[in-house]
Amino acid sequence: MACPKEECGVFGVYGHEDASKLTYFGLYALQHRGQESAGIVSSDGRNVTEYKAMGLVSEVFNEERLKTLKGHLAVGHVRYSTTGSSILQNAQPFRVCHAGCSIAVAHNGNLVNANDIRKSLEEEGSIFQTTMDSEVVVHLIAKSKAQGLEESVRHTMSLIKGAYSIVLATEDTLVGFRDPLGLRPLCIGKLNGAYILSSETCALDLIQAEYIRDVEPGEVVVIDKHGLRSFKALESKRRANCIFEFIYFARPDSNIFGKNVYSFRKNLGEALAREVSIEADFVMPFPDSGNYAAIGYSQASNIPFEFAVIRNHYVGRTFIQPSQSMRDFGVRVKLNPVKEIIRGKRVVIVEDSIVRGTTSRTRIKAIREAGAKEVTMLVSCPPIKYPCFYGIDFSNKGELIASNNSVEEIRKFLGLDALHYLSIESMIEASGRRKEDFCLACFNGDYPLEVTGYRGKFQLER
Numbered sequence: 502m503a504c505p506k507e508e509c510g511v512f513g514v515y516g517h518e519d520a521s522k523l524t525y526f527g528l529y530a531l532q533h534r535g536q537e538s539a540g541i542v543s544s545d546g547r548n549v550t551e552y553k554a555m556g557l558v559s560e561v562f563n564e565e566r567l568k569t570l571k572g573h574l575a576v577g578h579v580r581y582s583t584t585g586s587s588i589l590q591n592a593q594p595f596r597v598c599h600a601g602c603s604i605a606v607a608h609n610g611n612l613v614n615a616n617d618i619r620k621s622l623e624e625e626g627s628i629f630q631t632t633m634d635s636e637v638v639v640h641l642i643a644k645s646k647a648q649g650l651e652e653s654v655r656h657t658m659s660l661i662k663g664a665y666s667i668v669l670a671t672e673d674t675l676v677g678f679r680d681p682l683g684l685r686p687l688c689i690g691k692l693n694g695a696y697i698l699s700s701e702t703c704a705l706d707l708i709q710a711e712y713i714r715d716v717e718p719g720e721v722v723v724i725d726k727h728g729l730r731s732f733k734a735l736e737s738k739r740r741a742n743c744i745f746e747f748i749y750f751a752r753p754d755s756n757i758f759g760k761n762v763y764s765f766r767k768n769l770g771e772a773l774a775r776e777v778s779i780e781a782d783f784v785m786p787f788p789d790s791g792n793y794a795a796i797g798y799s800q801a802s803n804i805p806f807e808f809a810v811i812r813n814h815y816v817g818r819t820f821i822q823p824s825q826s827m828r829d830f831g832v833r834v835k836l837n838p839v840k841e842i843i844r845g846k847r848v849v850i851v852e853d854s855i856v857r858g859t860t861s862r863t864r865i866k867a868i869r870e871a872g873a874k875e876v877t878m879l880v881s882c883p884p885i886k887y888p889c890f891y892g893i894d895f896s897n898k899g900e901l902i903a904s905n906n907s908v909e910e911i912r913k914f915l916g917l918d919a920l921h922y923l924s925i926e927s928m929i930e931a932s933g934r935r936k937e938d939f940c941l942a943c944f945n946g947d948y949p950l951e952v953t954g955y956r957g958k959f960q961l962e963r
C-alpha cells in the first residue's frame with residue numbers, strides 16, 4: 502500500500518528569527534518527498550540545537566519543540582531511505598561536532614560510490630555512526646575543513662559521485678550544493694532579507710518567500726552574515742535532470758528544473774491523446790498522482806473527465822491490517838470506485854506510472870467489479886525497465902514489472918482490455934526540452950553516471 506517511490510526533501514533558512522518555524526512549514530510542504538523521519542537543526546550563530554524522530558513532520562514537531570530550536574539559521578530534512586534502513590539512527594539532518602565546529606547535512610539523492618569512500622575512510626580510522634550514504638559527506642568535509650569551508654565543499658564534491666542536492670549548516674553558515682548533472686532539484690528563495698534553500702518551490706510559496714533561482718548543477722552557494730556568494734565547483738558537459746520528478750514525485754504546484762510540474766504532466770496527457778485515439782465514455786485518474794495527465798488527455802481528446810474513484814485523504818501510512826477475509830481492504834481504504842458513474846461504461850484510466858503493477862492490478866479489479874464495460878489504461882510515461890541508483894527506491898530490477906514482461910503480458914496481468922504507454926519521444930517532446938537534458942535511465946538503461954560500486958540499499962549494513 503505504501504508508495505515505493507518517494508524521496509527526500511531538504512530545506513534551509515538563513516537570517517530569520519523564526520528559522521526553525523519556517524523550516525517546519527517548509528518541511529510540511531515537502532512531506533510528499535519523504536515520510537519516514539523528519540528533523541531540524543538550528544543555530545543562533547554559536548549554540549546549535551537539533552531534534553529528529555521517526556514519523557511525519559506533524560507528528561515529530563509541535564510548538565513547544567520548535568521553541569527549543571532557537572536561532573536565525575536552520576536546516577531540515579524529510580527522509581525516504583535509499584541507502585540504509587529506515588531507523589532513527591539514520592534520520593537527517595546528520596550532525597557531528599568536529600574540532601569544536603558543528604556540521605549538519607541534509608541530503609536528497611543517492612551516492613553511488615559511498616561504499617568505496619567509506620571503506621577507505623574506515624581504513625584510516627574513521628568511525629561511522631549510520632548506514633547512510635550521506636554520512637560520508639560529513640566525514641569528507643570534516644577532513645578537509647582546515648582549507649576553509651568553501652574549499653572543503655569543493656574537495657568533497659570532487660570525490661563523491663551520484664545524485665545530491667545538499668543543504669549543509671555550520672554554527673553560522675548555510676551552504677547549498679548540487680551534483681554536476683543536476684539530478685535532483687534545489688532552489689533559492691528570499692523572505693524579508695532571509696535566504697531560503699528548498700527542494701521544491703511549493704515550500705517557498707507556503708512561507709510566502711520569493712523564488713530567486715535554482716542552485717545550478719555543480720554550483721555551491723554559501724550564505725552567511727555577508728550575504729550570498731556562489732561558485733561553480735564542478736563543470737559537466739551534460740545535464741541529467743530526473744524526468745521522474747516531473748512524472749510523479751514533485752508536487753504539481755512546484756516549478757523544478759525551470760518548469761511547472763502541473764503543466765508538464767498535462768502536456769504528457771496531451772501527448773498521449775496524440776498517440777492513441779479511443780472511443781470511450783469518460784477519462785479518469787487514480788487520484789491524486791494521475792489527475793494532471795488525465796485532465797490533459799481529456800481536454801485534448803474531448804472525452805469527458807470524471808472522478809470515478811474517490812480518495813480518502815485521511816489514510817496514514819499505518820493502519821490495523823485487515824484479516825484475510827477482508828479482501829482488498831488495503832486498496833479500498835484509499836480509493837473507492839463510484840459504482841453509479843462506472844456501471845456499464847467504457848472507461849479510460851490515465852495513470853502517471855506503473856512500477857510493480859501490484860496496486861494497479863487491484864485498483865483495476867475494483868473498477869471492473871464496479872461494472873465497467875471496457876477498461877483501457879494509458880500510462881503517461883514509457884515502461885520502467887531499469888533500476889534507479891540516483892535516489893529513487895526502485896533499485897531492484899526484479900521488482901519492475903516492465904523489466905520482465907512485454908506490454909501485452911502486463912495488459913493481461915492487470916486485467917485490462919487495452920494498455921498503452923507513452924513513448925520516450927513523445928515524453929521528451931512534451932517537455933519542450935532536449936533529450937540530453939534529462940536522465941532517462943529507468944526507461945532506456947542509458948545511465949548518465951557509472952554505477953559500478955553501488956551494491957543496493959543495505960550495502961553499508963554489515
Ligand SMILES: O=P(O)(O)OC[C@H]1O[C@H](OP(=O)(O)OP(=O)(O)O)[C@H](O)[C@@H]1O
Binds near residue numbers: 853
Ligand atoms: O507499483 P504499482 O503497483 O505499479 O503502483 C503504481 C502506482 O503507485 C503510485 O501511486 P500510489 O497510489 O501508490 O501513490 P500516490 O497517491 O502518490 O499516487 C503511482 O502513482 C501509481 O499510481
Ligand SMILES: NC(=O)CC[C@H](N)C(=O)O
Binds near residue numbers: 585611
Ligand atoms: N531519498 C533520498 O534522497 C535519500 C537520501 C539518502 N540517500 C538517504 O538514504 O537518507
Ligand code: SF4
Binds near residue numbers: 684743940942
Ligand atoms: S533512473 Fe529514472 S528515477 Fe532515477 S534519476 Fe533517472 S529518471 Fe529519475
Ligand SMILES: [Mg+2]
Binds near residue numbers: 787788790791
Ligand atoms: Mg498514484
